[in-house]
Amino acid sequence: MRESGRTPVRCGVVGTGWRAGFFVRLAQLVPEILDIAGVVSRDPERARELGWGVPVFGSVEELVAETDPAFVISSVTWQANPAVVEQLVEAGVAVLSETPPAPDVTALKDLWGRVGESGLVQVAEQYPLMPMHSARLEAVRAGLIGAPSSVHVSSTHQYHAIALLRGFLGVGLGDVQVRASTSTAELLDPMTRAGLREDMGPHPATTTMATLDFGPGRSGLYDFTDNQWHNRLRARRLLVRGSHGEINDESVIRWDGRVLTSPLLRHQSGYDLDLEGYDSEYIALDGHILWTNPFIGLRLPDEEIAILTQMVAMAAWRRGDGPAPYPLAQASHDHAIALAVEQAAVSGETVEVSDLPWSV
Numbered sequence: 529m530r531e532s533g534r535t536p537v538r539c540g541v542v543g544t545g546w547r548a549g550f551f552v553r554l555a556q557l558v559p560e561i562l563d564i565a566g567v568v569s570r571d572p573e574r575a576r577e578l579g580w581g582v583p584v585f586g587s588v589e590e591l592v593a594e595t596d597p598a599f600v601i602s603s604v605t606w607q608a609n610p611a612v613v614e615q616l617v618e619a620g621v622a623v624l625s626e627t628p629p630a631p632d633v634t635a636l637k638d639l640w641g642r643v644g645e646s647g648l649v650q651v652a653e654q655y656p657l658m659p660m661h662s663a664r665l666e667a668v669r670a671g672l673i674g675a676p677s678s679v680h681v682s683s684t685h686q687y688h689a690i691a692l693l694r695g696f697l698g699v700g701l702g703d704v705q706v707r708a709s710t711s712t713a714e715l716l717d718p719m720t721r722a723g724l725r726e727d728m729g730p731h732p733a734t735t736t737m738a739t740l741d742f743g744p745g746r747s748g749l750y751d752f753t754d755n756q757w758h759n760r761l762r763a764r765r766l767l768v769r770g771s772h773g774e775i776n777d778e779s780v781i782r783w784d785g786r787v788l789t790s791p792l793l794r795h796q797s798g799y800d801l802d803l804e805g806y807d808s809e810y811i812a813l814d815g816h817i818l819w820t821n822p823f824i825g826l827r828l829p830d831e832e833i834a835i836l837t838q839m840v841a842m843a844a845w846r847r848g849d850g851p852a853p854y855p856l857a858q859a860s861h862d863h864a865i866a867l868a869v870e871q872a873a874v875s876g877e878t879v880e881v882s883d884l885p886w887s888v
Contacts, residue, residue, distance in 0.1 A: 534560075536559060536563040537561065537599075538565045538597045538598050539598060539599050539600060539601060540564070540565045540568065540592075540595060540597045540600040541566075541567045541568070542567070542591075542600060542603065542616075543568070543569070543603035543604040544574070544575045547603050548567065548601075548603035549578070550835055551601050551835070552567065555836075555839060556581075557828075558826075558836065562843055564582045565591070566582050566585050566591055567583075568584075568585045568586070569584055569585075572586050583595075588616060592619050597621060599621065599622040599623065599624055599842055599843075599846050600621055600624070601624045601652070602625045603626045606628060606630070609628075609629060610635055613629065613639065613643060613649055614643055617643040617648050622648045622846055623648060623649045623650065624651070624652050625650070625651045625652065625856070627653055627688070627859060628651075628860075628866075629859055630860075633867055636860045636864060637884070639856075640856065640857075640885050640886050643856070644885070650842060650845070650852055650853050651854050652835070652839075653854045653858075653862070654831065654838050655834065657834035659821070660830070661695075661766075663818035663819040664696070664768065664818075666818040667775060667780055667813060667818055668696055668770070668775070669698075672780060672782050673773035673774055673775060673781075674771030675771045676696055676698060676746075676770045677745050677746060677769055678746075679692070679696045679747075679767065679768050679769075680749040680751065681748070681750060681766055683765065684752070684756070685736075685752040685756070685866075686866040687865075687866045689750055689752065690750070690862040690865045690869075691858075692766070693740065694865075697742060697748065699743070701857060701861045701884070702742065702743060702887065703881060703882040704740055704741065704865050704868070704880070704881040705878055705879075705881075706740050706741075706868040706871075706881065707738065707739050707878050708736060708737065708869050708872035708873035710735065710737075710873050712734045713732070713735070714729070714730040714731070714732060715729065715732075715753070715754075715759070716730045717730070717733065717761075718759070718761070719760065734754050736750065736752050736869065736870075740865065750869055778791055779791055779792070790813055790814050791813075792811055794808060794810075795808075795809045795811070795812065805825070805827060806827060807821065807825065808821050808830070808833070809821055809824065822840070838853055860884070861881075
Protein backbone atom coordinates (compact mmCIF):
# COMPACT_ATOMS: atom_id res chain seq x y z
CA MET A 529 0.00 0.00 0.00
CA ARG A 530 3.03 2.27 -0.12
CA GLU A 531 2.49 5.26 -2.37
CA SER A 532 4.94 7.41 -4.28
CA GLY A 533 4.63 10.51 -6.39
CA ARG A 534 1.56 11.75 -4.53
CA THR A 535 1.17 14.42 -1.89
CA PRO A 536 0.52 12.87 1.53
CA VAL A 537 -2.92 13.40 3.02
CA ARG A 538 -2.75 15.88 5.88
CA CYS A 539 -4.47 14.91 9.11
CA GLY A 540 -4.57 15.95 12.74
CA VAL A 541 -5.32 14.32 16.07
CA VAL A 542 -7.41 15.63 18.97
CA GLY A 543 -6.21 14.07 22.21
CA THR A 544 -2.93 12.94 23.71
CA GLY A 545 -3.91 9.73 25.50
CA TRP A 546 -2.74 6.16 25.02
CA ARG A 547 -4.78 5.52 21.87
CA ALA A 548 -3.95 8.91 20.35
CA GLY A 549 -0.30 7.91 20.57
CA PHE A 550 -1.00 4.92 18.32
CA PHE A 551 -2.47 7.17 15.62
CA VAL A 552 0.45 9.59 15.68
CA ARG A 553 3.16 6.96 15.74
CA LEU A 554 1.62 4.81 13.02
CA ALA A 555 1.00 7.77 10.70
CA GLN A 556 4.66 8.71 11.09
CA LEU A 557 5.63 5.28 9.73
CA VAL A 558 4.03 6.07 6.36
CA PRO A 559 4.92 9.75 5.70
CA GLU A 560 4.42 9.20 1.98
CA ILE A 561 0.71 8.55 2.70
CA LEU A 562 -0.12 10.47 5.88
CA ASP A 563 1.15 13.81 7.12
CA ILE A 564 0.39 14.46 10.80
CA ALA A 565 -0.14 18.21 10.89
CA GLY A 566 -0.40 18.34 14.68
CA VAL A 567 -2.25 17.33 17.81
CA VAL A 568 -4.71 19.23 19.98
CA SER A 569 -4.30 19.15 23.75
CA ARG A 570 -5.88 20.98 26.68
CA ASP A 571 -2.37 21.02 28.14
CA PRO A 572 0.01 21.90 25.28
CA GLU A 573 3.12 21.90 27.47
CA ARG A 574 2.44 18.40 28.72
CA ALA A 575 1.71 17.29 25.15
CA ARG A 576 5.09 18.58 23.98
CA GLU A 577 6.76 16.58 26.74
CA LEU A 578 5.43 13.40 25.13
CA GLY A 579 8.07 13.84 22.44
CA TRP A 580 5.88 12.93 19.50
CA GLY A 581 7.68 15.41 17.26
CA VAL A 582 4.57 17.09 15.87
CA PRO A 583 3.12 20.60 16.34
CA VAL A 584 0.84 21.02 19.35
CA PHE A 585 -2.26 23.22 19.32
CA GLY A 586 -4.41 24.40 22.19
CA SER A 587 -7.71 24.13 20.34
CA VAL A 588 -9.46 22.50 17.42
CA GLU A 589 -9.92 25.95 15.87
CA GLU A 590 -6.16 26.56 15.85
CA LEU A 591 -5.41 23.17 14.29
CA VAL A 592 -7.96 23.65 11.51
CA ALA A 593 -7.07 27.28 10.79
CA GLU A 594 -3.31 26.73 10.67
CA THR A 595 -3.06 23.33 8.95
CA ASP A 596 -6.22 22.86 6.83
CA PRO A 597 -6.32 19.07 7.41
CA ALA A 598 -8.13 16.68 5.08
CA PHE A 599 -9.40 14.87 8.17
CA VAL A 600 -8.94 14.89 11.93
CA ILE A 601 -8.88 11.93 14.29
CA SER A 602 -10.89 12.48 17.46
CA SER A 603 -9.26 10.37 20.18
CA VAL A 604 -10.80 11.63 23.40
CA THR A 605 -13.12 10.23 26.09
CA TRP A 606 -16.58 8.84 25.29
CA GLN A 607 -18.17 11.84 26.98
CA ALA A 608 -16.03 14.45 25.20
CA ASN A 609 -16.09 12.88 21.75
CA PRO A 610 -19.52 14.10 20.47
CA ALA A 611 -18.62 17.76 21.06
CA VAL A 612 -15.29 17.37 19.25
CA VAL A 613 -16.95 15.61 16.32
CA GLU A 614 -19.63 18.30 16.06
CA GLN A 615 -17.04 21.07 16.20
CA LEU A 616 -15.04 19.57 13.36
CA VAL A 617 -18.10 18.93 11.19
CA GLU A 618 -19.25 22.52 11.74
CA ALA A 619 -15.83 23.57 10.41
CA GLY A 620 -16.37 21.38 7.34
CA VAL A 621 -13.65 18.90 8.32
CA ALA A 622 -13.99 15.13 7.97
CA VAL A 623 -13.60 13.13 11.17
CA LEU A 624 -12.24 9.71 12.04
CA SER A 625 -13.82 9.22 15.45
CA GLU A 626 -12.60 6.87 18.13
CA THR A 627 -14.99 4.11 19.24
CA PRO A 628 -17.70 4.55 20.34
CA PRO A 629 -18.80 7.88 18.83
CA ALA A 630 -21.00 8.67 21.87
CA PRO A 631 -21.52 7.04 25.28
CA ASP A 632 -25.19 6.03 25.24
CA VAL A 633 -28.20 5.72 22.93
CA THR A 634 -29.50 9.21 23.71
CA ALA A 635 -26.12 10.73 22.92
CA LEU A 636 -25.83 8.61 19.76
CA LYS A 637 -29.19 9.90 18.54
CA ASP A 638 -28.28 13.50 19.40
CA LEU A 639 -24.95 13.19 17.57
CA TRP A 640 -26.65 11.66 14.54
CA GLY A 641 -29.19 14.48 14.50
CA ARG A 642 -26.40 17.05 14.42
CA VAL A 643 -23.85 15.49 12.07
CA GLY A 644 -25.33 12.34 10.53
CA GLU A 645 -26.45 13.94 7.30
CA SER A 646 -23.06 15.63 6.77
CA GLY A 647 -21.45 12.42 5.54
CA LEU A 648 -18.19 13.61 7.11
CA VAL A 649 -17.94 11.22 10.05
CA GLN A 650 -16.22 7.83 9.98
CA VAL A 651 -15.36 5.70 12.99
CA ALA A 652 -12.09 3.90 13.77
CA GLU A 653 -13.42 0.36 14.23
CA GLN A 654 -10.31 -1.73 13.64
CA TYR A 655 -11.36 -5.28 14.59
CA PRO A 656 -12.75 -6.41 11.20
CA LEU A 657 -9.45 -5.21 9.67
CA MET A 658 -7.22 -7.41 11.80
CA PRO A 659 -5.35 -9.89 9.60
CA MET A 660 -7.04 -13.16 10.56
CA HIS A 661 -10.48 -11.56 10.71
CA SER A 662 -9.84 -10.01 7.29
CA ALA A 663 -8.94 -13.43 5.89
CA ARG A 664 -12.03 -15.03 7.45
CA LEU A 665 -14.26 -12.26 6.09
CA GLU A 666 -12.79 -12.78 2.63
CA ALA A 667 -13.53 -16.51 2.87
CA VAL A 668 -17.13 -15.78 3.85
CA ARG A 669 -17.59 -13.20 1.09
CA ALA A 670 -16.16 -15.67 -1.42
CA GLY A 671 -18.99 -18.06 -0.52
CA LEU A 672 -16.74 -20.82 0.79
CA ILE A 673 -19.17 -21.72 3.58
CA GLY A 674 -22.32 -20.69 1.73
CA ALA A 675 -24.74 -18.22 3.28
CA PRO A 676 -23.59 -17.28 6.81
CA SER A 677 -26.20 -18.02 9.46
CA SER A 678 -24.63 -17.72 12.90
CA VAL A 679 -21.51 -16.28 14.50
CA HIS A 680 -19.96 -16.89 17.92
CA VAL A 681 -17.46 -14.24 19.04
CA SER A 682 -15.46 -14.73 22.23
CA SER A 683 -12.44 -12.44 22.20
CA THR A 684 -13.42 -8.82 22.60
CA HIS A 685 -16.38 -6.89 23.97
CA GLN A 686 -19.09 -4.33 23.36
CA TYR A 687 -19.12 -2.55 19.98
CA HIS A 688 -15.99 -4.37 18.74
CA ALA A 689 -17.66 -7.76 19.16
CA ILE A 690 -20.87 -6.49 17.56
CA ALA A 691 -18.93 -5.14 14.57
CA LEU A 692 -17.53 -8.63 14.04
CA LEU A 693 -20.92 -10.31 14.46
CA ARG A 694 -22.61 -8.02 11.94
CA GLY A 695 -19.66 -8.11 9.57
CA PHE A 696 -19.50 -11.89 9.32
CA LEU A 697 -23.28 -12.19 9.01
CA GLY A 698 -23.43 -9.42 6.41
CA VAL A 699 -26.39 -7.78 8.13
CA GLY A 700 -27.20 -4.10 7.90
CA LEU A 701 -28.89 -1.64 10.24
CA GLY A 702 -32.06 -3.60 10.91
CA ASP A 703 -33.85 -4.54 14.11
CA VAL A 704 -32.17 -6.87 16.62
CA GLN A 705 -33.56 -8.79 19.59
CA VAL A 706 -31.11 -9.31 22.45
CA ARG A 707 -31.19 -11.73 25.38
CA ALA A 708 -28.32 -11.85 27.88
CA SER A 709 -27.15 -13.11 31.25
CA THR A 710 -24.02 -12.96 33.39
CA SER A 711 -22.20 -15.35 35.69
CA THR A 712 -19.24 -14.77 38.00
CA ALA A 713 -16.49 -17.21 38.97
CA GLU A 714 -12.96 -17.11 40.33
CA LEU A 715 -10.24 -16.72 37.69
CA LEU A 716 -6.50 -16.22 37.86
CA ASP A 717 -5.76 -12.92 36.06
CA PRO A 718 -2.01 -12.59 35.45
CA MET A 719 -1.84 -9.79 32.90
CA THR A 720 -3.08 -6.27 32.21
CA ARG A 721 -2.25 -3.83 29.43
CA ALA A 722 0.59 -2.58 31.63
CA GLY A 723 2.13 -6.03 32.17
CA LEU A 724 2.14 -8.67 34.92
CA ARG A 725 0.00 -8.04 38.00
CA GLU A 726 1.48 -8.21 41.48
CA ASP A 727 -1.74 -9.79 42.75
CA MET A 728 -2.77 -12.34 40.13
CA GLY A 729 -5.67 -13.66 42.13
CA PRO A 730 -7.77 -15.64 41.60
CA HIS A 731 -10.34 -12.83 41.53
CA PRO A 732 -14.05 -12.83 40.62
CA ALA A 733 -14.47 -12.49 36.85
CA THR A 734 -17.80 -11.91 35.16
CA THR A 735 -18.76 -13.59 31.89
CA THR A 736 -21.50 -12.03 29.78
CA MET A 737 -23.34 -14.28 27.34
CA ALA A 738 -25.89 -12.89 24.90
CA THR A 739 -27.86 -14.21 21.97
CA LEU A 740 -28.70 -11.78 19.19
CA ASP A 741 -31.50 -12.37 16.70
CA PHE A 742 -30.89 -10.37 13.52
CA GLY A 743 -33.91 -11.80 11.74
CA PRO A 744 -34.67 -15.04 9.88
CA GLY A 745 -31.55 -17.13 9.34
CA ARG A 746 -29.15 -14.75 11.13
CA SER A 747 -28.07 -15.03 14.77
CA GLY A 748 -25.11 -14.18 16.95
CA LEU A 749 -23.60 -15.38 20.23
CA TYR A 750 -21.74 -12.78 22.29
CA ASP A 751 -19.36 -14.29 24.87
CA PHE A 752 -16.94 -12.19 26.90
CA THR A 753 -15.13 -12.62 30.23
CA ASP A 754 -13.63 -9.67 32.09
CA ASN A 755 -10.15 -8.79 30.78
CA GLN A 756 -10.33 -11.53 28.15
CA TRP A 757 -8.20 -9.38 25.81
CA HIS A 758 -5.16 -9.81 28.08
CA ASN A 759 -5.86 -12.97 30.06
CA ARG A 760 -4.22 -15.83 28.17
CA LEU A 761 -5.99 -18.32 30.42
CA ARG A 762 -9.09 -17.60 28.35
CA ALA A 763 -8.73 -18.47 24.68
CA ARG A 764 -10.09 -16.27 21.91
CA ARG A 765 -12.63 -18.03 19.72
CA LEU A 766 -14.55 -17.29 16.56
CA LEU A 767 -17.04 -19.58 14.86
CA VAL A 768 -18.88 -18.64 11.66
CA ARG A 769 -21.46 -21.16 10.48
CA GLY A 770 -22.97 -21.17 7.02
CA SER A 771 -25.20 -23.26 4.77
CA HIS A 772 -22.24 -25.12 3.26
CA GLY A 773 -19.73 -25.30 6.10
CA GLU A 774 -18.12 -23.28 8.87
CA ILE A 775 -15.03 -21.37 9.89
CA ASN A 776 -13.82 -22.55 13.29
CA ASP A 777 -11.02 -20.27 14.46
CA GLU A 778 -8.31 -20.94 11.84
CA SER A 779 -9.93 -23.95 10.17
CA VAL A 780 -12.37 -23.88 7.24
CA ILE A 781 -14.76 -26.81 6.78
CA ARG A 782 -16.75 -26.76 3.55
CA TRP A 783 -18.55 -28.86 0.96
CA ASP A 784 -17.03 -29.30 -2.50
CA GLY A 785 -18.52 -32.59 -3.60
CA ARG A 786 -17.06 -33.94 -0.38
CA VAL A 787 -16.24 -32.51 3.04
CA LEU A 788 -12.96 -30.57 2.95
CA THR A 789 -11.09 -29.18 5.94
CA SER A 790 -8.27 -26.71 5.40
CA PRO A 791 -6.28 -24.42 7.69
CA LEU A 792 -5.96 -20.68 7.33
CA LEU A 793 -2.17 -20.44 7.20
CA ARG A 794 -0.30 -17.30 8.17
CA HIS A 795 3.04 -16.97 6.44
CA GLN A 796 5.69 -15.22 8.51
CA SER A 797 9.12 -14.07 7.49
CA GLY A 798 12.01 -14.13 9.94
CA TYR A 799 12.04 -17.81 10.89
CA ASP A 800 15.14 -20.03 10.82
CA LEU A 801 17.55 -18.76 8.12
CA ASP A 802 15.12 -16.17 6.73
CA LEU A 803 16.98 -12.88 7.19
CA GLU A 804 14.20 -10.60 5.92
CA GLY A 805 13.08 -9.83 9.47
CA TYR A 806 10.06 -10.95 11.42
CA ASP A 807 6.83 -9.89 9.70
CA SER A 808 3.40 -11.19 8.76
CA GLU A 809 3.33 -11.58 4.98
CA TYR A 810 -0.03 -13.12 4.04
CA ILE A 811 -2.75 -15.55 5.07
CA ALA A 812 -3.75 -18.27 2.63
CA LEU A 813 -6.24 -21.12 2.29
CA ASP A 814 -5.13 -24.03 0.10
CA GLY A 815 -2.66 -21.75 -1.66
CA HIS A 816 -5.24 -19.01 -2.30
CA ILE A 817 -4.21 -15.76 -0.62
CA LEU A 818 -7.02 -14.19 1.40
CA TRP A 819 -5.07 -11.37 3.06
CA THR A 820 -1.80 -9.63 2.27
CA ASN A 821 0.05 -7.32 4.63
CA PRO A 822 -0.01 -3.83 3.10
CA PHE A 823 2.82 -2.70 5.38
CA ILE A 824 5.56 -5.26 4.81
CA GLY A 825 8.77 -4.10 6.44
CA LEU A 826 7.19 -2.15 9.28
CA ARG A 827 7.06 -5.23 11.58
CA LEU A 828 3.68 -4.31 13.04
CA PRO A 829 1.54 -6.48 15.35
CA ASP A 830 -1.95 -7.33 14.16
CA GLU A 831 -3.87 -4.56 15.90
CA GLU A 832 -1.49 -1.89 14.64
CA ILE A 833 -1.82 -3.26 11.10
CA ALA A 834 -5.59 -2.87 11.49
CA ILE A 835 -5.40 0.67 12.91
CA LEU A 836 -3.04 1.85 10.18
CA THR A 837 -5.19 0.15 7.52
CA GLN A 838 -8.15 2.17 8.79
CA MET A 839 -6.15 5.42 8.67
CA VAL A 840 -4.90 4.76 5.15
CA ALA A 841 -8.45 3.90 4.05
CA MET A 842 -9.58 7.22 5.50
CA ALA A 843 -6.92 9.02 3.46
CA ALA A 844 -7.99 7.19 0.29
CA TRP A 845 -11.63 8.13 0.94
CA ARG A 846 -10.73 11.78 1.37
CA ARG A 847 -8.86 11.65 -1.95
CA GLY A 848 -11.85 10.08 -3.66
CA ASP A 849 -9.90 6.86 -4.23
CA GLY A 850 -11.89 4.53 -2.01
CA PRO A 851 -15.12 3.87 -0.12
CA ALA A 852 -16.02 5.34 3.25
CA PRO A 853 -14.15 3.16 5.79
CA TYR A 854 -16.77 2.78 8.56
CA PRO A 855 -19.56 5.35 8.52
CA LEU A 856 -21.11 6.81 11.65
CA ALA A 857 -24.37 4.91 11.07
CA GLN A 858 -22.56 1.57 11.23
CA ALA A 859 -20.67 2.42 14.40
CA SER A 860 -23.76 3.89 16.06
CA HIS A 861 -25.67 0.68 15.36
CA ASP A 862 -22.83 -1.43 16.80
CA HIS A 863 -22.80 0.55 20.02
CA ALA A 864 -26.59 0.62 20.34
CA ILE A 865 -26.64 -3.18 20.13
CA ALA A 866 -23.76 -3.45 22.62
CA LEU A 867 -25.68 -1.25 25.05
CA ALA A 868 -28.71 -3.52 24.59
CA VAL A 869 -26.54 -6.49 25.59
CA GLU A 870 -25.66 -4.72 28.84
CA GLN A 871 -29.29 -3.75 29.44
CA ALA A 872 -30.54 -7.28 28.80
CA ALA A 873 -27.91 -8.76 31.12
CA VAL A 874 -28.99 -6.47 33.97
CA SER A 875 -32.76 -6.71 33.44
CA GLY A 876 -33.02 -10.35 32.41
CA GLU A 877 -35.52 -9.27 29.77
CA THR A 878 -35.41 -9.32 25.98
CA VAL A 879 -34.29 -5.95 24.62
CA GLU A 880 -35.19 -4.89 21.09
CA VAL A 881 -33.00 -2.53 19.10
CA SER A 882 -35.27 -0.78 16.61
CA ASP A 883 -36.51 2.57 15.28
CA LEU A 884 -33.08 4.19 15.31
CA PRO A 885 -32.62 7.33 13.20
CA TRP A 886 -29.60 6.09 11.26
CA SER A 887 -31.51 2.94 10.24
CA VAL A 888 -34.05 4.85 8.15
